[in-house]
Amino acid sequence: MWDKRGKIDADAMHKFVLIIIFFLPLLAHSDDRYTVHFDARLKAATVEACFDGPAPRQLHRNSQAGKFTNWVRVDGQEIEQDSRSARLTLPLLADNACINWQVQLSKALTEKNYRLAQKLDRDLLTSGDLWLWRDGDRRPITVELRIPDGMSISTPWKEQPGPPGAWLFRPDPTPVSWTARIAIGHxxxxxxxxxxxxxxxxxxxxxxxxxxxxxxxxxxxxxxxxxxxxxxxxxxxxxxxxxxxxxxxxxxxxxxxxxxxxxxxxxxxxxxxxxxxxxxxxxxxxxxxxxxLPYVSRRDRWFSEGIATYYQNILRARDGRLSEQQAWQNLHAGFERGRAASRGETLAAATRSGWKSTMRVYWSGAAMMLQADTELRLMSDGRQSLDSALAQLRDCCLISNRSWRARELFSELDRITGTSVFADLYREHVTDDEFPDLSRTFEGLGLVLETKSIKLDPDASWGRIRFYIMNG
Ligand SMILES: [Zn+2]
The missing domain is CATH 1.10.390.10 (Neutral Protease Domain 2)
Incomplete structure (x- = not known):
């Protein structure tokens, strides 16, 4: 832009100005800013939401929030709200407009619904969407919370450095239907x-x-x-x-x-x-x-629950809270409960049918994880395992603000491990109406069924795998 003699090249200057004009709005774009005041006795939350640029047309809130809303105001003028609706439709607002509302927390407490609001001694626990109403497009927001002196706050949100006396957070842009719990107190x-x-x-x-x-x-x-x-x-x-x-x-x-x-x-x-x-x-x-795992769709709960149910036993053996024998015994007993609860329905259908299929769903998933873990260790001569596959899954997919289907995560796991272990398990079990057959896995690992308990065969062909599953 500057020539050798220090004079401005007019053409370059023109380009520079155009670039600035083009990028300035992007650079200037910032978060919608929410400021929430909680009064000294935590009876009400008074909120100001100031939007960056054009305001959203609707805000999403807890389906009960309207009942406990004292008022909603724009420019000091109260606006109508349908108190039965989980959506607040906003009037057409100017750019960078602010809107205010107040939620009577003390009234929400009278519902005695712990999912909504609960008082424990002097501490208050609420569902965030009772007072923090958000747009449906996941606009970036910063939330400044002002709470009484001497109190503390617990949120799942990222903490930011804030002004004295305020707590500043930047929530991840997750879907509005994903809930948060906020505690304020001593x-x-x-x-x-x-x-x-x-x-x-x-x-x-x-x-x-x-x-x-x-x-x-x-x-x-x-x-x-x-x-x-x-x-x-x-x-x-x-x-x-x-x-x-x-x-x-x-x-x-x-x-x-x-x-x-x-x-x-x-x-x-x-x-x-x-x-x-x-x-x-x-x-x-x-x-x-x-x-x-990232959030797994409820339609594939067998996967998220399978991981958690498998590891709840494996990890407690690894840190010595369970003996190896106890952990295998627990897994076996769980698989038996899952098998007994399988009533000719596919795993996919059982997962859709809700809590009455808990045993079938949780333990089928755990059985698949045992099979995956065993296969990976076997195929790679111990270089891979479910642990190492999950470590790599973290790098690609864990920090994610969306819902995943099991099939998507299984294909990532196959890509990571360079195998088809997960796709094969999916094909075999998700549309099968029987509980996964573990006889080959049990035989290889040397898990021998006796009348009431399980015996660990010291000469099992995959004995080392059995040992490393429980010892990390
Ligand atoms: Zn669970």
Missing amino acids: FKVQRIPIGGMVLRVAVIGDLSDQQRDMLGQWVRESGEAVASVYGHFPRPAPQILIVPIGSQRSVVPWAHVLRGGGVAAEFFVDETRSLDQFSNDWIATHELSHLL
Whole structure:
């Protein structure tokens, strides 16, 4: 642009100006910005959403949110909303417009629906979409949360440096139907480092420091088990929420993985139990193993549940919580339950038919994972395994904000491993109305069925594979 004598070349300058004019709008493009104030007693959330450029025509929200909405305003003017709708239709707004609304959280609590909002002692747990309403096109957003002094917050979203007194987050652009849970209150978020990653653990409700430490220890142990699959935890900073619900018949009556704006696992626990009882429970290892895969369509739940069900046993043997014998015994007992629950329906159909087919679905998936793991180790003379295949799947496909079909992930796994192990398993089992036949795998691995238990044959032809499955 500058010639040797330091004078501007007019033609080059013209091009430069054109380039600037073309790229400036792209450079200037930034996030929609949400600011949310929670009042001192966490009774209401007051939101301002300012859009970058043209505003969306609709915002998506929890289907119940309208009932608890005090008002929605544009430029100080209240606008009509259909309180029964999960969608808020916006009037035609100017570019860069802002819109405000207020949700009465105290009213949502009266529903006594823990999926919507729940108070635990002085802490509040809500579904994010109760007050954070988003467009359907996954526009990038930044959320600034203002909460009472001295309180803490737990979200699955990426943390950003923010102004003093505010908490700034940038949620991943996941579909609006993927939910998030947000806790605000007097807990501390424990940051548990595991293999280069950090679990952001929040134990909510008024528990003793000793109970919090114990629950943190339990999550650490299960997190380390999952990190051992390929040396680091699959996701960089998942949110782990632990919700104490008092004395129960089981240690963790319920838990699930959520992926709205970032990955999370939520555990409803009986906090009166001991660390030993928590350690002996399989659920945390199961739930965190789900994070080895991206979101798998519910139509293929046999795959995501199969992975988690397989690893909940393998990983606990690898870290010594189960003996090898116990882990094989658990797998065998599970396969038997799955077989007994197979009633002439294909695996694909059973997966569609919901909870009544849980055993058939979970354990068929686990049986396929045992077959895949065994085949890969056998074909590669131990150089490949389900662990190594998942490690590479992480690089191509794990950080993903969409739903995957099992068939797509299976073809990635075949590409990664240079085999057709997964396509073959898919063809054999997904449209089969029988539970997978494991007799060849059991025979090779030296898993001998006796009346009540399983014996490990020391002279089995694939004895080394059996050993490495349980020892990593
Ligand atoms: Zn599961």
